[in-house]
């Protein structure tokens with residue numbers, strides 16, 4: 654089985670689902686497109702829908718950050734506990750051959766931990782939850798968000814066996830034959846990127862990280878080595894170039910152009926852009942893909958070997974599954 658990623662939450666600092674008015678606008682636009690089209694069968698309906706741009710077929714953001722890493726071990730691997738963690742709780746099969754869940758935390762900002770009190774496996778005796786973190790305050794953070802008056806159930810009422818694995822900066826760990834490497838990122842209160850390797854494949858999750866200008870041309874820039882030849886790279890593209898060149902340069906996030914340059918130089922196969930800005934609507938987020946693809950062409954033109962990495966660029970949405 655190839656490594657796969659499934660996005661359960663892609664919205665940046667706060668959940669930002671569509672409201673009823675925006676949904677009605679989408680439906681109206683779809684109905685306008687439907688005039689004169691063949692809608693006579695179920696197949697014809699699916700065909701019509703598949704031809705529409707993504708913002709008319711779905712929506713890019715709802716829950717905050719949570720990614721599942723589907724892998725050859727029997728255990729459930731998750732990265733970050735944003736509100737998407739509640740959504741995954743409902744999708745996990747009730748009967749499982751093992752009851753171990755690994756939760757990797759990039760950092761402790763609200764949008765990466767707020768789903769934890771809604772993670773159903775934490776309430777079931779017999780389950781084991783191992784929280785892998787480089788932040789010593791992780792247990793304290795989870796206890797605090799479940800203290801009165803913020804939440805009705807107390808942390809001590811969680812029936813699962815919850816263990817904290819405090820990872821030392823720069824170290825790696827192993828789960829079966831899956832190896833996980835870490836890299837410290839520039840972000841308020843620090844965050845860490847994770848690289849998961851199994852059976853010759855590699856997927857990297859690197860969100861909530863700012864990079865210096867022209868990072869890809871800096872000699873020995875550590876992210877180039879960390880991303881090297883990854884099959885999948887999930888990368889934070891919350892900011893526009895205006896943001897990056899303005900006051901938000903040091904606010905701890907990145908952009909699609911930096912994503913493309915780092916992915917191209919590190920020869921990443923597929924780039925997945927995520928941590929969408931809650932202020933952007935679906936059309937605006939969709940525009941980021943065009944910016945990224947255009948920049949990939951011009952950036953690779955300047956390179957001697959013109960390999961056109963990353964081979965594919967995708968925008969993450971809640972429910973997107975990508976195979977390495």
Ligand SMILES: [Zn+2]
Nearest residue numbers: 665666764861
């Ligand atoms: Zn975040």
Ligand SMILES: [Zn+2]
Nearest residue numbers: 760762840861
């Ligand atoms: Zn953050």
